Each structure stands twice: as C-alpha cells, then as structure tokens.
Amino acid sequence: MVGTFVTPAAEAGDRGQLALRCCVVRETRLDTARIRAARRVIDPIFLDTPLYRCEELEPDLGCTVSIKLETANPVRSFKARGTEVVASLLAGHGSRAVVCASAGNLGQALAWSGRGRGLDVTVVASRLAPAVKLDRIRALDARLELVDGDFDMAREQAAAVARYYGIRLVEDSLDIETCEGAATIGLELMDSPTSFDAVLIALGGGALATGVGHVLKALAPEVEVICVQPLGAPAMTHSWRQRRVVTTDSTNTIADGVAGRRPIQAVLDDLLLVADDAVLVQEASIIAGMRMLLDHAGLVVEPSAALGIAAIIEDRERFAGRHVVTIVCGSNVDIDAYHRWVGAAPRHGC
Amino acid sequence: MVGTFVTPAAEAGDRGQLALRCCVVRETRLDTARIRAARRVIDPIFLDTPLYRCEELEPDLGCTVSIKLETANPVRSFKARGTEVVASLLAGHGSRAVVCASAGNLGQALAWSGRGRGLDVTVVASRLAPAVKLDRIRALDARLELVDGDFDMAREQAAAVARYYGIRLVEDSLDIETCEGAATIGLELMDSPTSFDAVLIALGGGALATGVGHVLKALAPEVEVICVQPLGAPAMTHSWRQRRVVTTDSTNTIADGVAGRRPIQAVLDDLLLVADDAVLVQEASIIAGMRMLLDHAGLVVEPSAALGIAAIIEDRERFAGRHVVTIVCGSNVDIDAYHRWVGAAPRHGC
Numbered sequence: 110m111v112g113t114f115v116t117p118a119a120e121a122g123d124r125g126q127l128a129l130r131c132c133v134v135r136e137t138r139l140d141t142a143r144i145r146a147a148r149r150v151i152d153p154i155f156l157d158t159p160l161y162r163c164e165e166l167e168p169d170l171g172c173t174v175s176i177k178l179e180t181a182n183p184v185r186s187f188k189a190r191g192t193e194v195v196a197s198l199l200a201g202h203g204s205r206a207v208v209c210a211s212a213g214n215l216g217q218a219l220a221w222s223g224r225g226r227g228l229d230v231t232v233v234a235s236r237l238a239p240a241v242k243l244d245r246i247r248a249l250d251a252r253l254e255l256v257d258g259d260f261d262m263a264r265e266q267a268a269a270v271a272r273y274y275g276i277r278l279v280e281d282s283l284d285i286e287t288c289e290g291a292a293t294i295g296l297e298l299m300d301s302p303t304s305f306d307a308v309l310i311a312l313g314g315g316a317l318a319t320g321v322g323h324v325l326k327a328l329a330p331e332v333e334v335i336c337v338q339p340l341g342a343p344a345m346t347h348s349w350r351q352r353r354v355v356t357t358d359s360t361n362t363i364a365d366g367v368a369g370r371r372p373i374q375a376v377l378d379d380l381l382l383v384a385d386d387a388v389l390v391q392e393a394s395i396i397a398g399m400r401m402l403l404d405h406a407g408l409v410v411e412p413s414a415a416l417g418i419a420a421i422i423e424d425r426e427r428f429a430g431r432h433v434v435t436i437v438c439g440s441n442v443d444i445d446a447y448h449r450w451v452g453a454a455p456r457h458g459c
Numbered sequence: 460m461v462g463t464f465v466t467p468a469a470e471a472g473d474r475g476q477l478a479l480r481c482c483v484v485r486e487t488r489l490d491t492a493r494i495r496a497a498r499r500v501i502d503p504i505f506l507d508t509p510l511y512r513c514e515e516l517e518p519d520l521g522c523t524v525s526i527k528l529e530t531a532n533p534v535r536s537f538k539a540r541g542t543e544v545v546a547s548l549l550a551g552h553g554s555r556a557v558v559c560a561s562a563g564n565l566g567q568a569l570a571w572s573g574r575g576r577g578l579d580v581t582v583v584a585s586r587l588a589p590a591v592k593l594d595r596i597r598a599l600d601a602r603l604e605l606v607d608g609d610f611d612m613a614r615e616q617a618a619a620v621a622r623y624y625g626i627r628l629v630e631d632s633l634d635i636e637t638c639e640g641a642a643t644i645g646l647e648l649m650d651s652p653t654s655f656d657a658v659l660i661a662l663g664g665g666a667l668a669t670g671v672g673h674v675l676k677a678l679a680p681e682v683e684v685i686c687v688q689p690l691g692a693p694a695m696t697h698s699w700r701q702r703r704v705v706t707t708d709s710t711n712t713i714a715d716g717v718a719g720r721r722p723i724q725a726v727l728d729d730l731l732l733v734a735d736d737a738v739l740v741q742e743a744s745i746i747a748g749m750r751m752l753l754d755h756a757g758l759v760v761e762p763s764a765a766l767g768i769a770a771i772i773e774d775r776e777r778f779a780g781r782h783v784v785t786i787v788c789g790s791n792v793d794i795d796a797y798h799r800w801v802g803a804a805p806r807h808g809c
Contacts (some may be wrong), residue, residue, distance in 0.1 A: 154509075154510075154511050157507065158509070159504075159508070159531035159532065160504075161504050161531065161532050161533050162533055163533070164533065164598065164599075165595070165598075176531075176533050179508035180757060181511065181526075181528050181531060182509065182511050183511050183512055183513070183514065185757055206516045245515070248514065248515075249514075396516070403759065404794050407530060407535055407790035407791070407792070408759070409753065409757045409758065409759055441509065441689035441757070442757070444753065444754050448802065452798065452802070
C-alpha cells in the first residue's frame with residue numbers, strides 16, 4: 110500500500126482555497142507494504158520496543174505521556190532498524206563493503222548490522238562527535254575515518270570514499286531503507302491498544318520523522334505528527350516552514366544526533382507530506398527534558414532523545430490534556446558530559 | 460507440565476552417593492503450564508521485555524553479558540508480572556480489596572494492577588522504604604500504611620490488616636502467583652534464539668529466583684541458576700546453604716528491594732530444587748555494578764538490579780568466557796541517593 114496524502118499546505122491554506130487545493134494529493138517515497146516487509150529482515154532484537162505510559166512525567170508536563178523506548182538494544186538507538194534493511198539487501202546481493210557518514214548512531218548501527226553479515230563497514234564521522242559514539246563504532250569492527258569538519262563534511266567525504274572504492278554509500282534519510290526501517294516504529298505505534306493524539310519526533314536528517322510520519326498519516330491521519338529540532342540546528346525546520354531547502358552555515362547544539370546543516374530535497378518533500386508541524390526548542394529545554402527523563406522515568410538519554418519532552422516543556426498549553434507519545438530515540442551520550450548537563454541542578458550540586 | 464528436578468544436593472554430593480541420591484526427585488510448587496497460562500492474563504506491557512547483549516560491559520567483566528531489562532514499563536520493575544496474575548484472579552472472583560506488604564516495588568505493581576481492575580489496594584510498607592517508591596504507591600491510588608519497622612514488620616502488619624478486613628493478603632514469594640508471574644521471564648529467556656550458560660538473579664523473598672529457576676530447570680537444566688544477595692541481607696542465602704530457614708536480626712544494605720530477614724520455608728524448599736548456587740556480594744560491588752550499568756549500558760538501576768553485575772565483579776574467573784544473563788529487575792531508586800552512590804567516583808566528583 111502506498112500512502113497518499115493531502116499536502117499540509119492545503120490544510121494550512123485559507124478556507125476559500127481549501128476545496129481546490131485538497132485535490133493536490135501526493136505520495137511520499139515510502140511504501141507501507143515495504144515497511145511491513147522490512148520487519149521480516151530486521152533482527153527482532155530491534156523490534157517491538159517498549160511503549161508505555163509514564164505517569165510520573167505527567168504532573169510536570171500537564172498531559173498524558175507515553176514513551177516509545179529505542180535505547181534497550183545493542184546499539185542504543187533506533188538506527189539499526191534502517192541499517193538492518195540496508196545490510197540484509199547488500200548481503201543478499203553479494204556486496205562486500207559499505208560506507209556511510211554518521212553523526213555517531215548510524216555508524217554504530219551499520220557496523221553492527223554489517224558485522225553480522227560479513228560486510229566491511231567504513232564510517233566517516235566528525236572528529237567532534239562524542240567519543241563514546243566513535244569508540245563504539247571502532248569496537249564494532251568498523252573502519253572509522255574522521256574528518257575535521259562537521260557531519261555535513263563527513264557526508265562529502267563518505268561520498269568520496271564510495272566513489273573511490275566503488276562501494277555502496279548509505280545516505281541517512283535519503284536512502285529509502287533508512288526511512289522505511291525507522292518507519293517500523295510507526296507500525297508498532299499503530300499496533301498499540303492505546304490511542305494517542307500526537308507523536309513527537311526528533312528531527313535531524315528526517316528518516317525518523319518521514320518514516321514514522323508516513324505510517325501515521327497512512328493509517329491514523331488524525332494523529333498529529335510533530336517534529337522537534339534544536340534552535341541551534343534549525344535547517345530542516347526552516348526548510349519545512351519555507352517549503353524549500355534552507356541551509357545554515359553552522360550548528361550550535363548539544364543534540365549532536367540531529368545537528369545537520371544541509372537538508373535533502375527529497376526528504377523535505379516527504380516531510381512536507383507527513384509532518385503537521387515542526388518546532389524549535391532551546392538548549393535549556395533539552396537539558397530540562399533530559400533531567401526530567403532521568404528524575405521521573407529513570408532514563409538516561411542523549412540530547413536528541415529529549416527533544417520531545419523539551420517541546421512539551423516549551424508549550425504546555427498546546428498539549429494540555431492530550432495523550433502524547435515521544436520517541437526516545439537514543440542513549441549514546443558521553444557520560445561525563447551527561448553528568449555536567451543533568452547534574453547541574455542545584456539539588457544535585459555539591 | 461509440572462517440572463521435576465534432581466535436588467541440588469544430589470549434584471553437589473560426593474560421587475559415591477550420586478546414584479542413590481539422584482533418585483530423590485521432587486517438584487517445586489510451580490507449574491510450567493500455569494506459567495504459560497499466566498502470560499495470557501498479564502498486560503502485554505509487562506511481557507516480552509528487551510533481552511540484548513551489552514558488549515560495552517564485556518571488556519570490564521571478561522564474559523559475554525546479556526541484559527534482561529525489566530524496567531521499561533509503568534512500574535519500573537518485574538513485579539507487575541505477578542500482581543497482574545493476582546489481580547486478574549481476584550477480579551474474576553468478584554473480590555473488591557487486597558492488601559500486601561511491600562519493600563516498595565510489589566506495592567506499586569499491585570496498586571497498578573488493582574487500579575485497572577477496580578480493586579481497593581492497601582500497601583503496608585516500612586517508613587524507611589525509599590520515598591520514591593512510597594510516593595508512587597500513593598500516586599497509583601493505593602492506601603499506604605507505614606510501619607516503623609522494616610519489611611518483615613510490614614509483613615506482620617499486612618497480615619493483621621487482611622484478618623481485620625477479611626480481605627486477600629498477597630504474600631510476595633509465598634503466593635504462587637507472584638512466583639509464576641515472575642517465571643514468565645524464564646519463558647522469555649527460553650524463547651531467545653541465543654543460548655547462554657548462566658542466569659544471575661537477585662534474591663530477596665525468592666519469587667524471581669524460584670520462578671525463573673523453575674522454568675530454566677524444567678526447560679534448560681544445563682543453564683546455571685545463580686542467586687545473588689547482598690552480604691548485608693543474607694538470610695535466604697544462608698538458608699539455602701544450610702538447607703533450613705535461617706533468620707537474621709537486621710539487614711544492612713542499600714539494596715532495599717531484597718532486604719528480608721525471615722525466609723519462607725515453602726519458598727526455600729523450591730529454591731533448593733532450582734538454584735545451582737547462591738552468592739553474597741559486598742555493598743561496594745553493588746555500587747560498582749550500578750556505576751558500570753550507567754557508564755557502559757546507559758541504564759539507571761536500583762541497587763537490587765545491580766546484584767548480578769556485582770557477582771561477576773567479585774568472581775570474574777568463574778564467569779570468564781561464558782555467556783551470562785543478568786535480570787535488571789528494577790529502576791525505582793531515589794535519584795539523590797543514586798547520585799550519591801554512582802557519582803561518588805572521583806571522575807564524577809566536584
């Protein structure tokens with residue numbers, strides 16, 4: 110089944126034009142039947158992750174909050190859902206090698222998925238990525254190549270490596286497997302007996318948002334799909350709002366997992382079809398979200414995984430009384446940095 | 460199917476007597492068919508919890524380590540597996556009220572399970588139990604009664620409440636539902652495609668150990684079942700070693716969830732049939748285990764949930780090169796105490 114969607118512009122447009130513009134029905138690049146099929150090639154260790162209501166968060170947040178927890182697996186993020194699809198296709202075609210650029214989590218996931226299938230994995234990452242992520246990529250037997258620039262510089266270098274060796278380049282969010290792998294989270298949300306009103310999704314390159322968003326809009330279009338990005342790395346949100354690719358010169362956020370500067374047109378096109386909103390949050394709210402998840406849910410998360418809670422913190426009124434799901438997408442955090450951020454509250458101080 | 464077991468004494472006995480003593484075949488109180496049936500009445504939110512290898516722990520521990528994670532659910536411990544069975548039976552029989560003594564986690568779980576089935580839940584707990592556990596019991600609409608003594612004093616008071624009101628007393632570990640609920644973890648371990656050599660189980664009253672141990676000994680008797688208790692609360696371990704109930708006058712451990720003084724004879728009898736060993740660990744090892752789970756697995760756990768890692772830390776040679784599963788049984792920890800314990804390492808200090 111291919112999802113078809115009324116463009117958000119039609120819904121956002123003025124009422125006088127609504128009838129006309131509703132006729133503009135488009136399709137994302139994703140395919141719901143392929144997403145269902147993806148579940149069969151993804152190692153079950155990454156599937157059917159916990160989804161549970163966390164009442165302890167609710168008095169502070171003023172809404173019903175459920176957590177979709179993507180950290181209790183061997184790579185501590187959702188990324189392996191996509192790399193499992195990529196690696197199984199490559200292995201099925203007899204490929205021997207693959208390369209990706211990574212902010213840290215995709216690289217770990219591709220290393221894990223490739224190792225189990227006899228693939229040589231090269232990961233290109235920024236020298237500034239968290240040491241814990243780089244260490245894990247190495248520990249999973251991948252070849253790690255560091256660049257002096259940021260994630261978008263790593264993307265260029267990974268493309269060069271792929272050309273030079275003639276091997277497959279995995280491009281996060283652009284490659285449909287990364288989106289459809291992430292989209293299996295959406296299927297699991299749909300299988301839940303509980304209904305909810307909105308899903309908060311960390312927005313970086315867009316694989317998670319377009320993947321989950323596609324499934325929700327195909328199967329439960331009434332659920333609000335809200336993407337959340339740091340104010341310090343707003344390129345995709347600006348792009349979504351302006352309906353064209355907007356790049357930035359730099360990023361400035363602790364949420365390293367979503368700190369891209371150059372959105373991809375095809376991903377933006379999909380995002381425009383499935384996202385109901387894209388919001389930007391402050392660093393202080395991300396830290397408050399991390400602290401809240403620790404104090405009230407007992408969860409250590411990386412900054413990107415606290416974006417959803419940060420969005421609620423910044424706009425309690427919007428979510429008041431509603432049932433909101435937030436996808437806790439990763440926990441690969443440098444523990445010393447984590448202590449600095451989360452331990453900074455006076456009551457934890459020395 | 461009822462499991463039948465050679466008593467550990469036979470396996471531990473000297474070889475000359477083995478043939479004779481192997482004829483002593485006994486049964487636990489648990490029933491594997493009933494445990495399978497229990498899965499059908501337990502809310503799925505508590506079932507099929509993550510089981511995954513955590514390679515980051517392995518260099519430090521010298522063995523292959525998999526985690527069975529029982530914290531990603533609405534009560535943040537495994538206890539609801541048992542209370543779901545209890546509450547569904549009570550509701551099915553038209554009962555309206557139930558009481559239990561609790562070190563904190565059973566009370567939360569019974570409150571959760573009872574609330575959803577219209578049961579009035581009373582929990583009797585020690586005034587010294589972690590505030591976070593007592594707060595959660597109240598938040599889940601249970602009536603909380605505090606006693607000035609410890610958990611075993613709470614047990615007496617809960618029995619008095621049950622007699623006075625003529626309502627069902629849930630006795631953790633004695634009541635078969637609490638053991639068979641916990642035993643569903645064993646079924647999930649058996650369903651894993653991965654084989655392992657040993658399972659490390661926190662030992663308190665014994666529900667978790669006899670439950671999981673029963674299933675393992677029935678379905679995979681070659682897997683070593685190792686119970687772990689703090690040196691500061693050793694009553695059940697002493698009882699297991701001496702094959703008779705041994706009580707202590709007091710306990711002295713941060714692992715509040717397993718701090719009992721008075722083992723129950725019937726539970727000890729079961730434990731003698733299914734446990735291959737029971738070991739005691741120091742407080743420093745429990746703290747080191749908690750810190751290791753934070754630093755290398757990104758998991759916040761309560762002290763009882765770190766007992767398995769503590770056992771490996773204290774005897775790396777025993778586990779060297781083997782595949783060990785540790786059940787991370789709860790994460791209800793006072794966050795300030797947690798920071799004191801885990802943040803005490805010099806590199807996290809101020």
